[in-house]
Amino acid sequence: xxxxxxxxxxxxxxxxxxxxxxxxxxxxxxxxxxxxxxxxxxxxxxxxxxxxxxxxxxxxxxxxxxxxxxxxxxxxxxxxxxxxxxxxxxxxxxxxxxxxxxxxxxxxxxxxxxxxxxxxxxxxxxxxxxxxxxxxxxxxxxxxxxxxxxxxxxxxxxxxxxxxxxxxxxxxxxxxxxxxxxxxxxxxxxxxxxxxxxxxxxxxxxxxxxxxxxxxxxxxxxxxxxxxxxxxxxxxxxxxxxxxxxxxxxxxxxxxxxxxxxxxxxxxxxxxxxxxxxxxxxxxxxxxxxxxxxxxxxxxxxxxxxxxxxxxxxxxxxxxxxxxxxxxxxxxxxxxxxxxxxxxxxxxxxxxxxxxxxxxxxxxxxxxxxxxxxxxxxxxxxxxxxxxxxxxxxxxxxxxxxxxxxxxxxxxxxxxxxxxxxxxxxxxxxxxxxxxxxxxxxxxxxxxxxxxxxxxxxxxxxxxxxxxxxxxxxxxxxxxxxxxxxxxxxxxxxxxxxxxxxxxxxxxxxxxxxxxxxxxxxxxxxxxxxxxxxxxxxxxxxxx
Amino acid sequence: xxxxxxxxxxxxxxxxxxxxxxxxxxxxxxxxxxxxxxxxxxxxxxxxxxxxxxxxxxxxxxxxxxxxxxxxxxxxxxxxxxxxxxxxxxxxxxxxxxxxxxxxxxxxxxxxxxxxxxxxxxxxxxxxxxxxxxxxxxxxxxxxxxxxxxxxxxxxxxxxxxxxxxxxxxxxxxxxxxxxxxxxxxxxxxxxxxxxxxxxxxxxxxxxxxxxxxxxxxxxxxxxxxxxxxxxxxxxxxxxxxxxxxxxxxxxxxxxxxxxxxxxxxxxxxxxxxxxxxxxxxxxxxxxxxxxxxxxxxxxxxxxxxxxxx
Numbered sequence: 001x002x003x004x005x006x007x008x009x010x011x012x013x014x015x016x017x018x019x020x021x022x023x024x025x026x027x028x029x030x031x032x033x034x035x036x037x038x039x040x041x042x043x044x045x046x047x048x049x050x051x052x053x054x055x056x057x058x059x060x061x062x063x064x065x066x067x068x069x070x071x072x073x074x075x076x077x078x079x080x081x082x083x084x085x086x087x088x089x090x091x092x093x094x095x096x097x098x099x100x101x102x103x104x105x106x107x108x109x110x111x112x113x114x115x116x117x118x119x120x121x122x123x124x125x126x127x128x129x130x131x132x133x134x135x136x137x138x139x140x141x142x143x144x145x146x147x148x149x150x151x152x153x154x155x156x157x158x159x160x161x162x163x164x165x166x167x168x169x170x171x172x173x174x175x176x177x178x179x180x181x182x183x184x185x186x187x188x189x190x191x192x193x194x195x196x197x198x199x200x201x202x203x204x205x206x207x208x209x210x211x212x213x214x215x216x217x218x219x220x221x222x223x224x225x226x227x228x229x230x231x232x233x234x235x236x237x238x239x240x241x242x243x244x245x246x247x248x249x250x251x252x253x254x255x256x257x258x259x260x261x262x263x264x265x266x267x268x269x270x271x272x273x274x275x276x277x278x279x280x281x282x283x284x285x286x287x288x289x290x291x292x293x294x295x296x297x298x299x300x301x302x303x304x305x306x307x308x309x310x311x312x313x314x315x316x317x318x319x320x321x322x323x324x325x326x327x328x329x330x331x332x333x334x335x336x337x338x339x340x341x342x343x344x345x346x347x348x349x350x351x352x353x354x355x356x357x358x359x360x361x362x363x364x365x366x367x368x369x370x371x372x373x374x375x376x377x378x379x380x381x382x383x384x385x386x387x388x389x390x391x392x393x394x395x396x397x398x399x400x401x402x403x404x405x406x407x408x409x410x411x412x413x414x415x416x417x418x419x420x421x422x423x424x425x426x427x428x429x430x431x432x433x434x435x436x437x438x439x440x441x442x443x444x445x446x447x448x449x450x451x452x453x454x455x456x457x458x459x460x461x462x463x464x465x466x467x468x469x470x471x472x473x474x475x476x477x478x479x480x481x482x483x484x485x486x487x488x489x490x491x492x493x494x495x496x497x498x499x500x501x502x503x504x505x506x507x508x509x510x511x512x513x514x515x516x517x518x519x520x521x522x523x524x525x526x527x528x529x530x531x532x533x534x535x536x537x538x539x540x541x542x543x544x
Numbered sequence: 545x546x547x548x549x550x551x552x553x554x555x556x557x558x559x560x561x562x563x564x565x566x567x568x569x570x571x572x573x574x575x576x577x578x579x580x581x582x583x584x585x586x587x588x589x590x591x592x593x594x595x596x597x598x599x600x601x602x603x604x605x606x607x608x609x610x611x612x613x614x615x616x617x618x619x620x621x622x623x624x625x626x627x628x629x630x631x632x633x634x635x636x637x638x639x640x641x642x643x644x645x646x647x648x649x650x651x652x653x654x655x656x657x658x659x660x661x662x663x664x665x666x667x668x669x670x671x672x673x674x675x676x677x678x679x680x681x682x683x684x685x686x687x688x689x690x691x692x693x694x695x696x697x698x699x700x701x702x703x704x705x706x707x708x709x710x711x712x713x714x715x716x717x718x719x720x721x722x723x724x725x726x727x728x729x730x731x732x733x734x735x736x737x738x739x740x741x742x743x744x745x746x747x748x749x750x751x752x753x754x755x756x757x758x759x760x761x762x763x764x765x766x767x768x769x770x771x772x773x774x775x776x777x778x779x780x781x782x783x784x785x786x787x788x789x790x791x792x793x794x795x796x797x798x799x800x801x802x803x804x805x806x807x808x809x810x811x812x813x814x815x816x817x818x819x820x821x822x823x824x825x826x827x828x829x830x831x832x833x834x835x836x837x838x839x840x841x842x843x844x845x846x847x848x849x850x851x852x853x854x
Contacts, residue, residue, distance in 0.1 A: 045625075047580070053626035055581040130596040132581035135589055148592060203627050221628050222636050224710065224799045248709070251794040251803070254692060258700045258707045426576030426812050429583065447584075463586040 036243045036542055038523065039266045041250045046219060050202025051187045052124040052131045057534055063184040064533035065228055066212040070098055073182035074536060075527040076341065077449035083112060083188065093173045093485060100164040104235040106190045106209045114160035116188035122153045123194070124185060133185040136447060141169040172482060175490060176450040183448060183532045213240045213538045224249040241541035260518055267519040272328025275516035286330040287515040288341045290530035291445035292454060293401065295508040296467035302388065302438050310377035311505035312362050316370035317412035318405055320510055326404050327397060330516040334509040335363040337498060338451040341530055345491045350451050354495050359502040363509060367412040374413045385415035388438035391431060394422040397513065402441050432466045440466050443513060446531040451494050452481065458506045469506035556829045563825045564614070564818065568607055571817050578623040578812040610818065620815030624808065630819035634801065638823065640710060641800035645786030647716060648723035653778060656731025663732065664739035665762065675732055682729025688791040691722040695795060708797040719796040723789060727781050734777055739770040772843050779835035783828045
């Protein structure tokens with residue numbers, strides 16, 4: 001009996017101690033309501049703040065809110081003034097002269113000058129820097145030559161005339177050049193800071209200088225939360241309303257939804273299940289991403305795919321609407337390669353500008369016609385049945401999509417066998433580039449809002465034309481679009497090229513992968529842009 | 545003992561060398577490049593980058609360069625996090641995983657021993673069956689399911705602890721519980737079985753006959769002898785817990801090493817893969833050594849191989 005009592009006492013004592021420890025731990029956590037503080041989230045880590053090395057969207061968002069380039073991209077890629085106060089274009093759109101803002105400062109006190117752009121661009125195209133975005137400088141005089149190590153870095157087509165005049169020379173017309181100037185890779189760099197921090201430059205928020213609306217604080221290189229604090233020396237600080245953005249990385253959408261519901265976050269990405277549940281509720285919105293997922297039949301490895309009827313049969317056998325519903329979330333079924341919102345032509349969306357009854361007819365669901373074409377194709381090819389593999393990445397979305405595509409193709413085209421092969425991205429990509437597949441399920445997202453980001457892919461010699469579909473008229477049209485000065489004429493050419501691509505089924509567009517979000521209604525003024533840099537918080541504020 | 549230790553350490557170094565070599569060549573068999581923007585680089589551009597990073601050199605030369613670096617304490621620079629030395633990347637990330645792992649291990653093992661001991665002492669009663677049920681649930685429910693449930697009910701609905709994040713001690717409580725339940729269940733079953741055995745031994749009967757109280761018999765004799773098999777269990781558990789759990793770290797937004805390792809493999813981040821593999825291996829061999837030494841200390845009957853000759 002005695003032992004039992006002492007044992008119970010011991011147990012009771014430890015319970016009391018434990019609860020005390022828990023209670024003390026519960027203190028803290030201040031509320032920030034009423035202040036101009038935004039609690040925001042991203043789903044992946046920031047990997048660098050070095051504009052020459054950046055590749056991922058999270059890092060790009062930090063840079064876009066802490067550095068001003070020549071221009072700043074607003075909602076839906078609207079050009080806003082930043083470091084450039086005036087722009088003069090001459091020599092058939094191949095010479096760009098920018099006058100820079102006087103009085104703009106880096107966070108180390110240095111003035112922002114034309115030399116900062118020259119330095120940054122040269123550093124990015126320098127093969128020693130090994131920038132993964134150097135390719136986007138293609139078209140700027142000598143950029144490709146320099147990156148390949150065949151021309152000196154100083155021969156790049158950018159030059160400073162004094163402190164506030166910048167001249168850029170292009171080898172060819174770049175119709176979306178202004179959009180590129182709002183892309184992080186083209187932002188200026190302060191030479192003194194790059195040299196001072198050396199190999200540490202951009203690896204933590206303190207090893208970097210800024211000239212934009214906010215200054216990152218507390219990012220140590222791999223942690224999951226940090227702040228963007230209003231920059232007191234920003235040239236346009238009177239238009240910056242938020243005093244602080246608390247950023248955190250939430251890799252699990254369920255976690256960020258919990259944090260949103262607990263009031264710790266002002267926005268959250270939704271997974272497909274949550275997107276179904278919250279559709280139409282307060283705060284629900286869809287972020288269009290300028291991305292298209294599609295099938296690429298391999299015409300080089302499997303010559304039977306050169307049969308147009310067969311390619312069209314594949315396209316007609318897939319119910320894209322049902323596919324989008326199956327995937328849930330916010331994915332939009334695709335009957336064009338260019339996603340909705342990529343560009344406006346006289347106020348009309350480029351995607352609808354392209355669409356005709358004919359393009360729609362071969363990129364929508366029609367199982368009866370699919371079967372008819374399939375039978376005809378088999379007859380022409382002298383085959384009685386067909387079997388091929390379908391290669392994809394092994395992320396959840398891709399796996400779900402290819403399983404659905406497999407069941408649709410096998411269900412609607414009798415005698416067809418589809419073997420799904422979902423493998424890790426790096427391995428799948430290597431197979432796609434080397435042409436080791438029958439049909440690839442893949443996707444593309446645009447770096448800038450222009451249909452050419454998608455249409456360039458299907459020219460004969462493009463690395464990412466995995467299926468090796470080749471059409472001389474198409475190649476000619478794309479080449480012509482690059483030398484056409486008149487924007488309306490250029491869009492007409494791109495339109496006819498895309499129509500050709502769609503009817504010839506050079507690829508089989510399936511859906512546009514978008515994101516479903518919940519954003520607190522009190523958050524106003526966020527400028528979102530689907531391509532390149534996504535979030536611009538310069539004018540964001542918290543309404544009372 | 546000293547000679548035994550020296551021998552073990554030499555074997556450890558040999559083991560690590562073999563691990564490094566095998567990992568290096570296996571890793572190079574993975575297809576694809578380590579570049580994050582690989583989706584958009586042409587074959588020509590990748591070739592240019594490979595020259596910059598020395599990835600165009602013959603494999604064996606790359607291996608020698610790597611080994612030379614390691615002997616100088618240079619593990620290279622990460623590809624995912626540009627310019628970040630792997631050593632500092634791992635350093636920053638390992639801390640969170642080790643802290644969480646240790647907390648989970650301590651909570652799991654202590655509570656497991658208590659639950660197991662009670663079950664053994666009250667064999668056949670409701671306490672025993674309850675502990676069995678708890679152990680089965682703890683063993684069969686995956687820690688990430690538990691993590692999600694804890695986060696939703698305790699974190700969001702009851703609001704007792706932070707939902708996620710890292711920085712304050714209270715933020716470690718829910719992930720610690722999620723990670724501790726597995727070891728708790730296993731320890732409890734282990735201790736119960738082992739203690740039931742011990743309690744029926746003759747020397748326990750002798751202790752009782754000497755007039756020792758039940759508590760004293762359990763504390764002085766039964767406990768210590770039941771603990772010996774547990775040591776084998778704790779070693780691997782410690783490594784598994786401290787190297788981090790990718791899913792639990794992701795759910796609770798913990799900047800740990802578990803996810804980093806998986807991600808470095810998926811992105812072909814060669815230097816990070818090597819770095820983390822080496823850290824894991826070192827952890828494992830050191831803990832195995834400690835386990836063997838502790839064995840000898842706990843049970844004088846177990847003689848360390850080779851120590852007789854000393």
